Amino acid sequence: MIKVAINGYGTIGKRVADAVAAQPDMEVVGVSKTKPSAEAYVARQRGYPLYIAEMSKRQAFEDAGLEIAGDVTDMIKHADVVVDATPGGIGEKNKKLYELYGVKAIWQGGEDHEVAGFSFCSSCNYNEAKNRQFVRVVSCNTTGLCRIIHAMDERYGVGRVRATMVRRGSDPGEIKKGPVDAIVLNPVKVPSHHGPDVQTVLPQIDITTMAMIVPTTFMHMHALQMDLKSDATKEEILAIIEAHPRMGLVRPGTGITSTAELREYAQDLGRPRADLYESAIFADSIGLVGRELFLFQAIHQEADVVVENVDAIRAMMNAVDEAAVSIEMTNRALGFTA
Ligand code: NAD
Incomplete structure (x- = not known):
């Protein structure tokens, strides 16, 4: 042991x-x-x-x-x-x-x-x-970014990555942090530290990130775009995510379009502390414009x-x-x- x-x-x-x-x-x-x-x-x-x-x-x-x-x-x-x-x-x-x-x-x-x-x-x-x-x-955000970027890089090769992080203001148990009623640019300057942090794990990736903080406590949301180096289809990308042990698809049939509904889902699954260990990637958000991939993923920061x-x-x-x-x-x- x-x-x-x-x-x-x-x-x-x-x-x-x-x-x-x-x-x-x-x-x-x-x-x-x-x-x-x-x-x-x-x-x-x-x-x-x-x-x-x-x-x-x-x-x-x-x-x-x-x-x-x-x-x-x-x-x-x-x-x-x-x-x-x-x-x-x-x-x-x-x-x-x-x-x-x-x-x-x-x-x-x-x-x-x-x-x-x-x-x-x-x-x-x-x-x-x-x-x-x-x-x-x-960190939680960097982990979420690394999982999907690495999975795409292994299969297609990844060129430029651009991501915007919408971050939770505080963890649910924290009573002294905010914001309560604001969208805070954090940092105002571009890029945020998240891109260089991804490069501590995946040094070959060209990534630039921006981040803001919003009044919510459960999960961050990433708006992610990356250039793939070879042709891909949405069906293949869905299959890669589905097979990945630390990424999950939020299927359109669930009707889930928000972090609040994801928390309800995690609670209903009986997850301890409503913990979602896997990145929650919205299947319907996955879009390809040529070789440019777009998606939204929610990241449970505590889990x-x-x-x-x-x-x-x-x-x-x-x-x-x-x-x-x-x-x-x-x-x-x-x-x-x-
Ligand atoms: P936290 O404040 O919730 O917990 C920290 C704990 O450490 C507290 O129980 C505190 O009493 C204890 N502590 C403080 N000083 C200590 C000391 N000198 N010796 C022993 N214990 C001490 O913090 P957290 O949110 O759990 O964050 C911990 C780390 O995890 C940080 O590096 C943070 O950046 C990282 N992290 C946090 C999150 C998140 O969402 N909360 C996500 C990913 C990574």
């Missing part, structure tokens, strides 16, 4: 913990919090040993009735791999600790590529992650990177040789298949 610690049990960390616990070849040896919270109570209820970032906060946890197993240093001593899901910028500061104890670590998209020196997306570069000590799983973390663990431990096998194991353990 691969022993996994989750440093930072928040939006991403709590999902990664549950996804790891569901795998047949992994176990959660601990999760960490900075202060007592509802999430800390859930960690206890799930049976995850709870560690704290600063021992000075021990009393606050004990006053809240939360038993502490030790501090983060104690936690990582039990781990083969640490998934660092602390807020962007904090993870980088933890690197010294992981180096000191010689433990493998995975950072999230809020950290720069340079922190790990290698950026990961399961269906693009699983083999290159093998045996690495440090890996960064790219798509979770399954990628699980595959990254297997690759770094060299536990499963083929990407497709790890992806299938991960998906199956979470109850979804292509």
Whole structure:
């Protein structure tokens, strides 16, 4: 069993913990919090040993009735791999600790590529992650872009890519972020950072991106256009997406034309926390003008990177040789298949 610690049990960390616990070849040896919270109570209820970032906060946890197993240093001593899901910028500061104890670590998209020196997306570069000590799983938006661009590049070759990201204002549980009533250009300047971030995984791709933030909490929406280098048909593209383990088609027969209906669908499917791990590509939006491909895809920001973390663990431990096998194991353990 691969022993996994989750440093930072928040939006991403709590999902990664549950996804790891569901795998047949992994176990959660601990999760960490900075202060007592509802999430800390859930960690206890799930049976995850709870560690704290600063021992000075021990009393606050004990006053809240939360038993502490030790501090983060104690936690990582039990781990083969640490998934660092602390807020962007904090993870980088933890690197010294992981180096000191010689433990493998995975950072999230809020950290720069340079922190790990290698950026990961399961269906693009699983083999290159093998045996690495440090890996960064790219952000939710970058993961969604990499999945579809790589699938099209493998089949047709991809030239120029242009994408506009319409991003959620905050995660559902966040009460201090917005906007409440605005469309915020973020950034105003073109390009946004998403294109260069895709190139950390797919350096050969010519991509330029723009982004804005809107008052919604569930999912980002991408308007995506790319030039294919060979002839394609809509039927072929639908078949590629349908066969992909991390992309799903939103079929016209469902009547779904929005992120709100996608959330309802995920809830009705019985997905934990309404999580959609796969990119949701609107079948009817797929259009070809000559060799120029257009589509809309919705990306569940809290979920798509979770399954990628699980595959990254297997690759770094060299536990499963083929990407497709790890992806299938991960998906199956979470109850979804292509
Ligand atoms: P979050 O704020 O929801 O959770 C972070 C957790 O880390 C919190 O529980 C916090 O208590 C804990 N923490 C803070 N400082 C710590 C420390 N020094 N030691 C241990 N724990 C500490 O953040 P999040 O949204 O889960 O984001 C985590 C990472 O994932 C970031 O890099 C972010 O960019 C990336 N990411 C977030 C999303 C998203 O939509 N939320 C999507 C993809 C990637």
